[in-house]
Amino acid sequence: MGKGRAPCFDDVEVGEAVPPLQKRPDTRQLVMYAGASDDYVQIHYDKDVATAAGHRSVIVHGALKSAFIAQMLTDWIGAAGRLVAMEVSYRGIDYPGDTLTCRGRVTAKRRDGDRNLVDCEVWIENGAGQVTTPGKATVAVPARIPRG
């Protein structure tokens, strides 16, 4: 799905940015996600419950934000890459209607047996540019892209 060229181990550079992914979850998407993930915690669809808990509206599922970060990574690495590990912390609340931008940056390259691993820091910024959702991830990529 990646629009750019999929990364290979020989070419990827520490400090390189992962192509960002923008998402704008709305209340409809939260309901779809609640159903698809079997998560019926009410602060994600019942405004009265959400405001009673001190939120200004229903809030975006943390796990949906994890799904967005995973999509950014799988879009980037393409069919030949594999997501190996991912860690995400929900430090800030996000609300539907806001534009969430997933970003990432390569922090290390290492070999583990026959796997070529690339470590990244990843995060989501809200529309005001605040990082609400920091994390890290490891992907496995081919050593090099075969020349066609």
Add this chain to the structure above:
Amino acid sequence: MPVITSEMRALIHLDTVPVTYEIEKGAIRKFARAIGDANPIYHDDDAARGAGYRGIVAPPTFLRSLVPGPERTPFPEPFDRILDGGSQYTFDEPLIAGDRVTVVSKLVELFEKQGRLGTMLFKVREIRYQNQHGRLAATQRTTTITY
């Protein structure tokens, strides 16, 4: 006053009742639509096979839909408000439509903090997802905050 009791601590490391899910194509497609991911490997068998999978593959966080079974002894929850603190995943083998995945969760850590929201109780659970070959397909370490 601390909210964590010895009764709560006694529940650490106890496995939930295992529950086995068949990974269904329809559920995968529905999840992929819900997260807004149009990657054809989640929707189309040929595309998935072209990418080296046996069939339609589940998005990485599809694991969230495979809800663990009940705790053998229910956690004596002192709070009614809940927040998700975050998750740490390791993905060892992809989940492919038709796979059978057995899910077992256990509480591995329990701690409390004073914060903006008052006393917050943190429960860290480790969820293991084993496929029909008896191999660990993935692990999720997830933190639930109640307050």
